[in-house]
Amino acid sequence: MEGSNQWDAEWEVSEELAQKLISSQFPQLATKGVKKLGYGWDNTVFLVGTEYVFRFPRREIAINPLRMEGKILPELKDYLSIAYSIPLFFGEGDFNYPAPFLGYNYLPGEFPIGLSDKQRALSATTLAQFLKSLHAFPLQIAQEIGVQLDHRNLTDIAMRKEKLQQFISNLALHLSEDEYHAISNYLEQLRTERVKQKHVFLHGDLHFKNMLVDENGRVSGIIDWGDINIGHPACDLNIVYSFLPPETRSDFFKEYGDVDEETKILARFIAIFIPVLIMMQAIDDKDEKVVNEAKVNIKRALAD
Missing domain, CATH: 3.90.1200.10 (Aminoglycoside phosphotransferase (APH), C-terminal lobe)
Known part of the structure; x- marks a missing residue:
């Protein structure tokens, strides 16, 4: 498995870059701390303050799906019986970062790992x-x-x-x-x-x-x-x-x-x-x- 790179990032997003992008486009969040939570196949995720989560595409293939989330997720609020993150902040690429990014309300909870x-x-x-x-x-x-x-x-x-x-x-x-x-x-x-x-x-x-x-x-x-x-x-x-x-x-x-x-x-x-x-x-x-x-x-x- 060493050397497998099918999920490698095309763009790395550091906490510093995330802070820069968020604070420049959403000044109301400029004083909030930015902490990397992790990443998946397509996005890197950051906690902003204690109220918001931002997702940044780490591969080009993730750009259109992220834009679609921004359009469709607000339409689901009357259909879903389990909480989900609704996009609140719509960011665009800057500072040599080429992709859009989204900010959502933070959902408390843990991943279901090790449950009985x-x-x-x-x-x-x-x-x-x-x-x-x-x-x-x-x-x-x-x-x-x-x-x-x-x-x-x-x-x-x-x-x-x-x-x-x-x-x-x-x-x-x-x-x-x-x-x-x-x-x-x-x-x-x-x-x-x-x-x-x-x-x-x-x-x-x-x-x-x-x-x-x-x-x-x-x-x-x-x-x-x-x-x-x-x-x-x-x-x-x-x-x-x-x-x-x-x-x-x-x-x-x-x-x-x-x-x-x-x-x-x-x-x-x-x-x-x-x-x-x-x-x-x-x-x-x-x-x-x-x-x-x-x-x-x-x-x-x-x-x-």
Whole structure:
């Protein structure tokens, strides 16, 4: 895994540069401290004071999604039952930084890392209600704003299955024998090559690094909406398999509504695919906690 650079930044944003960009464009924030919180595949995140979070694209591919967030997120306020960050500050590139950036209200909470099954079970109905409402957002409004159809071709399981097989081959040294064989056996038994496309409004990148939980472990916030698109609901429903304990899945679908078997197959597949990607980056970052959480997500997704 050493030498992998698929998530390397095209632009590094330091605390000093972030402070300079924020204070020059939003003078009302000039006296507030700026602290780097971390980064994902596409953005670097800073806490400004105690009230705001700013996200700066670290790659060109993140620019258009960030602009889309600025347009669509304010429209969701009447549809979402879980708190989310609403963009309040709209910045543009300066001081040789080439990208726009956004500032949002700060959402308290922690990433759901190391939760017990009992804690996770608390969110089954909460997540079902959230996704039921999100997926009901009017497509006409989304399309008028410019939200695109599935840009990642997620319904092509055969193509992604081939990629996943290569990923786990590369990860073999970081997986136990049981972990490696559990994923390999799942892929060998997966016969579905493609599922019929469906169209609902999606978060598009729902996983444990884009969710926040309160002190009890209940999901309290959803962040990072950069992959908003119109596509198959299984994309978001992956959390039924990666996040929720198997015994609570029926509770989730009782609230969300029944889905067909194809959707469940694709949702489970994505519930394995995404944590594998997260694990790959975490290994490069030497983040053992995230590596272990990704493994637990995969194990949960494979469980019936």
